[in-house]
Amino acid sequence: MKSKSNILIVDDTPTNIEILVDLLGDYNIAVSLDGQGAIDISKNSSIDLILLDIMMPELDGFEVCKQLKLDPKTKDIPIIFITAKTDEESIENAYNAGGVDYVTKPFKPREVCARVKVHMEHSEHMKRLDYLASYDAMTDVYNRRKFFELGEDIFKHTKENELFAVILDIDHFKRVNDNYGHPAGDMVIREIAQVVYNILDDNMIFGRIGGEEFAILLHTTKDAAIKITEACRKAVEELSIMYNSINLHCTMSTGMACKSKEVDTLDLLLAKADEALYEAKDNGRNQLIFRS
Amino acid sequence: MDNKNSILVVDDTQSNLDILVDLLKMYNITVALDGETAVEMTKHHSFDLILLDIMMPVMDGFEVCKYLKSDPLTKSIPVIFITAKTDEESIENAFLCGGVDYVTKPFKSRELLSRIHTQLTLKRMVNDLESLVEDEISKRQKQEKLLQQQSKMAAMGEMMDAVAHQWKQPLNALSLYSDIIPDDFANGIVDQIYVNEFKTDVQIQIAHMVDTLDEFRTFFRPNKKNTNFTLQDVINSVLILIKDEFMKNAITVNVAQQDTLKMYGSENELKHLLLNILNNAKDAFADNSVKNKIITIRLMQINDRNVLEIEDNAGGIPTSVLPDIFKANVTSKSEGKGTGIGLYMSHQIAQKHAATLSAKNQNEGACFSLHWFLTH
Ligand SMILES: Nc1ncnc2c1ncn2[C@@H]1O[C@H](COP(=O)(O)OP(=O)(O)OP(=O)(O)O)[C@@H](O)[C@H]1O
Ligand SMILES: [Mg+2]
Numbered sequence: 001m002k003s004k005s006n007i008l009i010v011d012d013t014p015t016n017i018e019i020l021v022d023l024l025g026d027y028n029i030a031v032s033l034d035g036q037g038a039i040d041i042s043k044n045s046s047i048d049l050i051l052l053d054i055m056m057p058e059l060d061g062f063e064v065c066k067q068l069k070l071d072p073k074t075k076d077i078p079i080i081f082i083t084a085k086t087d088e089e090s091i092e093n094a095y096n097a098g099g100v101d102y103v104t105k106p107f108k109p110r111e112v113c114a115r116v117k118v119h120m121e122h123s124e125h126m127k128r129l130d131y132l133a134s135y136d137a138m139t140d141v142y143n144r145r146k147f148f149e150l151g152e153d154i155f156k157h158t159k160e161n162e163l164f165a166v167i168l169d170i171d172h173f174k175r176v177n178d179n180y181g182h183p184a185g186d187m188v189i190r191e192i193a194q195v196v197y198n199i200l201d202d203n204m205i206f207g208r209i210g211g212e213e214f215a216i217l218l219h220t221t222k223d224a225a226i227k228i229t230e231a232c233r234k235a236v237e238e239l240s241i242m243y244n245s246i247n248l249h250c251t252m253s254t255g256m257a258c259k260s261k262e263v264d265t266l267d268l269l270l271a272k273a274d275e276a277l278y279e280a281k282d283n284g285r286n287q288l289i290f291r292s
Numbered sequence: 293m294d295n296k297n298s299i300l301v302v303d304d305t306q307s308n309l310d311i312l313v314d315l316l317k318m319y320n321i322t323v324a325l326d327g328e329t330a331v332e333m334t335k336h337h338s339f340d341l342i343l344l345d346i347m348m349p350v351m352d353g354f355e356v357c358k359y360l361k362s363d364p365l366t367k368s369i370p371v372i373f374i375t376a377k378t379d380e381e382s383i384e385n386a387f388l389c390g391g392v393d394y395v396t397k398p399f400k401s402r403e404l405l406s407r408i409h410t411q412l413t414l415k416r417m418v419n420d421l422e423s424l425v426e427d428e429i430s431k432r433q434k435q436e437k438l439l440q441q442q443s444k445m446a447a448m449g450e451m452m453d454a455v456a457h458q459w460k461q462p463l464n465a466l467s468l469y470s471d472i473i474p475d476d477f478a479n480g481i482v483d484q485i486y487v488n489e490f491k492t493d494v495q496i497q498i499a500h501m502v503d504t505l506d507e508f509r510t511f512f513r514p515n516k517k518n519t520n521f522t523l524q525d526v527i528n529s530v531l532i533l534i535k536d537e538f539m540k541n542a543i544t545v546n547v548a549q550q551d552t553l554k555m556y557g558s559e560n561e562l563k564h565l566l567l568n569i570l571n572n573a574k575d576a577f578a579d580n581s582v583k584n585k586i587i588t589i590r591l592m593q594i595n596d597r598n599v600l601e602i603e604d605n606a607g608g609i610p611t612s613v614l615p616d617i618f619k620a621n622v623t624s625k626s627e628g629k630g631t632g633i634g635l636y637m638s639h640q641i642a643q644k645h646a647a648t649l650s651a652k653n654q655n656e657g658a659c660f661s662l663h664w665f666l667t668h
Contacts, residue, residue, distance in 0.1 A: 088400045095406035110380045114387035129421035
């Protein structure tokens, strides 16, 4: 079910690394002999916990920790410092830099294992909670709260004319619920979310923002935004969902708007896209309307 | 924020407690001199963190910790052990019991403060996330309830529309009867036999209205009683319902080919389907002046398929509505005359019976056909 967790060990003394690798045989281990290497590895692979030596040439452990805490991608990785220093100042500094624990050399092997385990469990618990708080339970795409959280962020970091919001709404969805029951309706929502999700790239923000309503934020050009939205609409149109040996077919209407001088908040942008969506519905559904 | 956190400090040596109380002034401190008291206190107070000595008489720190971790109310309180024991076995044990950290005595004050601060921060992060998750769950539940309610309302609305639609025909028939009776009376043809017949006709229409009401009350609910029936039966009872009205409009209904077609499902719903199609033909005749108004019904078995055809010679379906004819609210009739739900409803009924309803223009009028496969 669950794959092994990944631990990164950073120490400039190979013998220390050897001891730790032996100790932590239950985990997948990555190693680095210097600070910069540790930062690169953390950014490029999924590391669950870091054991970090403080005293290293060039980038020392404190500095590595500080840099990792600055990057949203790595800031949540728990860091346990390892060091021969036992003075209070060093310990305090380690915590101030953002470490969660501190172990001193020479290691007590069972203590190291126990501490690693405690923090690993804690961070897994946090990840699980974070997932529950951020993803829609039915479709596994972002929920409304997370969509807006990420949306506000991308809105701040994009210029006018290069951020597009799309609202997608399943046409006549109530009829599915009425005619075939709620399990069928749920299935339709799930399948459609999946189809759209598969078309989108990783850098697009896709969330379920209402019962049968989804939204996408695309940082791209107008042509590309239209192309991808149309691809989603078409894919849903062609989708055939088997439910209790009945083939269900659905379409969806989509409304699109673009960040501009006047449209200068995320709420406004989504309101514009919503207007466009209503136009699409009025126009006979199963289509894209762009509101500039 | 930290100064509001409450910490329970458990140690059997008063002097140790004094030192800790002094060091942790910025927190809300409660002290306990033995394990039992500590456990008791957690039942009446909610603590954000517990500092726990290991060596205590009667109930030692490990036992206290195990006990707290076994109670859902206290299991998420972080426990930091503070002890003079430095052997690996004790350290490992402390973590195994559920402790989150281990500090040896004599402790370094700033280190202890850092460790406490870190654990409180970690705990707060968990708490924040947990309340977010709870929020999300309750929001989702509310949303689902709302959706269900909305679709219930929508279903009720559709039901009312459907009943109103299907009542038009019997109401027309009843009003027709009451129109005729004074004339027939004046002409002296109202006798006992007439009255008996009149009564039967009225009763049939009323019975149909009652059935319709019952039918649509269960239309949107699955699992109602289904039966085996033949299409002949359906046609015969529909013809009785409409005979006077169609006679008055000089429309002849022929049943041309009569293979025995069986179906499983709701017989009444099939009546509604047929009624809708026949009434549409009647309306189409009213819009133009065809001399010989004829509707032909065919019941055919073609290989493993059953086909019911209803063809009229009323000039055909306007090409503007033909592509969308089975969609809701599509009508060519003026406001008040047609709502456009007749064929939408019929289409739904067909679907429910695993049949396909289609429409085309053929010969001098429209032709509707219902296809379904033989079941063995
Ligand atoms: N036999 C027919 N000949 C010509 N046109 C037809 C025929 N049957 C249906 N139509 C066309 O199809 C349209 C849709 O029919 P439908 O029964 O769904 O609604 P309606 O009859 O207009 O209104 P309602 O049945 O709700 O009172 C009609 O308005 C009419 O234009
Ligand atoms: Mg009609």
